[in-house]
Amino acid sequence: MKKQVLPNTKKTDLSSFLVIALSMLAVYWVVWSFTGMWPWTKNFYNSYTLQACRWLSGHLDLGQNYSHLEIAVFEGKFFVSFPPFPSYVMLPFALLFGENTPDGWIALGVSLFGAWYVFKLFKHYEKSDSSAIFWTLFVTVCSNMVFISVNGWVWFFAQNLCFLLSVMAIYYAVLGKGGRSLAFWAMSVGCRPFNALYAPILLLILYQKLKETEGLSFGKQILKYWKWAIAPVVIAASYMLLNYFRFGNILEFGHNYLPEFTNAPKGQFHWDYIKENFPLLWKLPPMGETGRLQFPKFNGMAIWLATPFFLSYGIYTVASILQNRKGNGLIRLLIPITVMVHFLCLTAHKTMGGFQWGNRYPLDALPYVLLGLILASEKDDILEKYQIPLAILGLALNVSGTIIVYNNWI
Numbered sequence: 553m554k555k556q557v558l559p560n561t562k563k564t565d566l567s568s569f570l571v572i573a574l575s576m577l578a579v580y581w582v583v584w585s586f587t588g589m590w591p592w593t594k595n596f597y598n599s600y601t602l603q604a605c606r607w608l609s610g611h612l613d614l615g616q617n618y619s620h621l622e623i624a625v626f627e628g629k630f631f632v633s634f635p636p637f638p639s640y641v642m643l644p645f646a647l648l649f650g651e652n653t654p655d656g657w658i659a660l661g662v663s664l665f666g667a668w669y670v671f672k673l674f675k676h677y678e679k680s681d682s683s684a685i686f687w688t689l690f691v692t693v694c695s696n697m698v699f700i701s702v703n704g705w706v707w708f709f710a711q712n713l714c715f716l717l718s719v720m721a722i723y724y725a726v727l728g729k730g731g732r733s734l735a736f737w738a739m740s741v742g743c744r745p746f747n748a749l750y751a752p753i754l755l756l757i758l759y760q761k762l763k764e765t766e767g768l769s770f771g772k773q774i775l776k777y778w779k780w781a782i783a784p785v786v787i788a789a790s791y792m793l794l795n796y797f798r799f800g801n802i803l804e805f806g807h808n809y810l811p812e813f814t815n816a817p818k819g820q821f822h823w824d825y826i827k828e829n830f831p832l833l834w835k836l837p838p839m840g841e842t843g844r845l846q847f848p849k850f851n852g853m854a855i856w857l858a859t860p861f862f863l864s865y866g867i868y869t870v871a872s873i874l875q876n877r878k879g880n881g882l883i884r885l886l887i888p889i890t891v892m893v894h895f896l897c898l899t900a901h902k903t904m905g906g907f908q909w910g911n912r913y914p915l916d917a918l919p920y921v922l923l924g925l926i927l928a929s930e931k932d933d934i935l936e937k938y939q940i941p942l943a944i945l946g947l948a949l950n951v952s953g954t955i956i957v958y959n960n961w962i
Contacts, residue, residue: 556626565671568681570765572667572688579693582951587958589703591656596620597836599706601653602637607639612798619705624806626799633806636794637742637787638710643887655704663701666716668691670922673723675707677926683936690939691922693862693945696910697861707905714743718919721849725754728761730780738784742791744916745805746897747891755921756883813902814866821900828898833914851904857949858910860942865921868928871935880927887924891917909953 584590584702595601598623613629624633645653667688674684691697697715698710698776709939717740724733733754759782762768768776785787786850792802799806807813813820829851837853847853856863871887898913905912929935956962 564681565675568685569668569671572671572692573664575689576664576667576693579698580663580949581946583698583702583954583958587702589656592654593656595655595704597705597707598653598655599632599650600642600709601646601651601655603632603636603639604642604653607696608646610881611811612794622810624799624808624809625811626806631798631806631809632706633810634710634747635708635742635745635805636791637739638713639645639650640739640742641713645802655709659701659704659709661786662709662712662716663692663697666701666712666719669719669723673719673726673922674710674926676723676726678931679926679933683933685825686936686943688927688942690861690864690870690943690946691918694943694950695918696855696912696915696950697859697863697918699957700915708912710743711912714740714747714916717743718916721750721754721871721924722757722919722923725757726761728758728765730777731783733758733949734780734795735783735787739788742787746894747916749894749897750920753883753890754921756886761885770819770905802923808957816902818902820902822902825902826896826899828903829895829904832904833895833911842920846960847909847956849908849962852911852913854910854915855911859915859918860946861918861925862914862921863941865925865928866938867939868925868935872928877928877930884924884927886893887920887927891924893916893920907957909957910950 554623566754581639597620599618602614603617613631614623615630617623617625617630622633624631640655641658645658670691671684671688673679674687679687697712700711703709717736721733721740724730724736734751737747737751737754761771762773762777791805794803796802799809808820810820817826820915832852833855835854836857837847839847852858856866866890869884872884894917895914898916901913
């Protein structure tokens with residue numbers, strides 16, 4: 553995990569990231585042109601802004617129902633039914649702009665910051681500028697991230713923000729900055745709760761980093777760095793207090809009070825759902841009578857088709873096993889185990905997502921899969937050029953699919 557120090561790296565990094573940012577904006581511009589979802593257009597799915605505005609006025613509920621949003625109804629009051637952290641981000645903007653908060657611009661900023669930290673992570677592991685640019689674009693615009701990052705809609709903004717916060721948590725963990733890492737991890741959990749599963753990976757990275765650099769045993773690390781726990785505990789406590797004052801349960805953020813789950817005999821989560829949902833993570837869309845694939849808008853399709861980066865991760869993992877690579881072995885083992893547990897939890901949900909292109913729920917695991925690919929690769933990467941066709945496939949499918957779905961052409 554040693555970082556190579558190069559002269560003028562900051563200037564070089566900024567120049568390389570400009571290539572990434574302009575490339576991302578070019579892709580987004582194509583999508584915006586065909587869908588009309590420009591960053592300055594009105595966002596009608598602005599649950600987090602509405603919630604932030606109500607908080608600023610001294611209320612925890614929304615004060616009214618919004619039929620086009622997923623609203624939790626509890627004791628005659630109406631609440632946002634999603635984990636609350638994205639509204640924390642919206643608070644200063646809501647203070648300035650009210651309900652006219654520029655959600656689209658904020659979502660674009662989150663997307664670009666996410667790419668910046670992906671790029672920085674690859675550079676930390678001594679990837680060349682061209683390699684870091686390729687992999688960053690592969691993850692951001694040659695994947696299902698395109699669909700969730702081109703607007704500020706409530707469902708997608710949470711995942712987009714979670715991606716950024718998760719990559720930041722990983723980046724600061726590999727630097728040995730545990731306070732920042734665990735704080736960003738706690739923020740990511742406030743966007744997508746199952747990301748709590750990845751805490752052991754971050755803690756293992758921090759443990760190995762401190763053992764390597766300071767020679768500290770586990771017990772001595774706790775005694776010296778216990779303050780790292782303060783920020784995540786405070787952040788988690790804020791979620792629990794909000795949940796308690798809204799729903800009388802520190803673990804309930806509102807989704808159980810959506811009609812689709814209150815009327816479901818087995819509730820929002822049940823292990824029986826896995827039998828139907830888990831195969832959807834890997835299954836190709838069926839072929840219709842006309843010979844065209846029938847891409848679904850509900851419950852998703854093969855993740856390796858929607859996000860070919862998952863397939864690249866599999867290729868690199870197999871290659872590292874065949875080469876008997878020993879470095880970071882425990883972390884490399886823990887990542888796929890945690891991802892599979894995460895997928896089982898996701899597929900235990902009643903649905904795998906409504907209106908969507910691809911299969912967006914598994915994107916929550918993408919930052920850790922990204923780390924797994926980095927750890928499984930070698931400095932002189934002979935496999936990289938063979939990932940270019942997969943990146944092109946991901947770009948073509950996700951740009952066209954995003955345009956098609958947002959325009960309701962399927």
